[in-house]
Amino acid sequence: MDARGLSGGELARRTGFTAQYINSMRSKERGARLPLETARRIAHALGVSVEWLTRGSGPRERLSDVYAIAPPTPGDDAAASGLERYPSRAEAVALLATTVEPEVISALRAALPEDPSADPGREFWIAHARDLARDLRRIKTDPDLSGTADAHAGARLRSGSKKAR
Numbered sequence: 001m002d003a004r005g006l007s008g009g010e011l012a013r014r015t016g017f018t019a020q021y022i023n024s025m026r027s028k029e030r031g032a033r034l035p036l037e038t039a040r041r042i043a044h045a046l047g048v049s050v051e052w053l054t055r056g057s058g059p060r061e062r063l064s065d066v067y068a069i070a071p072p073t074p075g076d077d078a079a080a081s082g083l084e085r086y087p088s089r090a091e092a093v094a095l096l097a098t099t100v101e102p103e104v105i106s107a108l109r110a111a112l113p114e115d116p117s118a119d120p121g122r123e124f125w126i127a128h129a130r131d132l133a134r135d136l137r138r139i140k141t142d143p144d145l146s147g148t149a150d151a152h153a154g155a156r157l158r159s160g161s162k163k164a165r
Helices: 008-015 018-027 036-046 048-055 087-096 103-111 122-141 148-163
Strands: none
Touching: 008 018, 008 036, 036 048, 087 103, 087 122, 103 122
């Protein structure tokens, strides 16, 4: 929690547990037993692996342990069910979430690969995020798209009207 900058209340909100329950686990009042489902929910909220959380061993960022993965079924809305259709996209989102603009994350989550039936891999999603971030920078600096063109035009009109007086 400290490394992620989360309070007990925020972790409780992200996991659906009460703040008192989270704080009792932190203070070890609940004993050494931690139900697997509880460990999964906490690991997911913290973005760490269940193994690292429960044992202090193994890779800390083993994201495949953190995200619920299930093959899509016809008519199933993966976003509504909370399951990620592409496991490697979930990993890429988790890795990039603190370093890229929220708009890039949203666009990445909405993107589909050329072949929607197969997960193209984490490197594909990271490269796609890089392209999205590049596009976002271009959009933000383009006066016609960023809203600054209207401001420049208004300034020209105001300065022109002063000269006409």
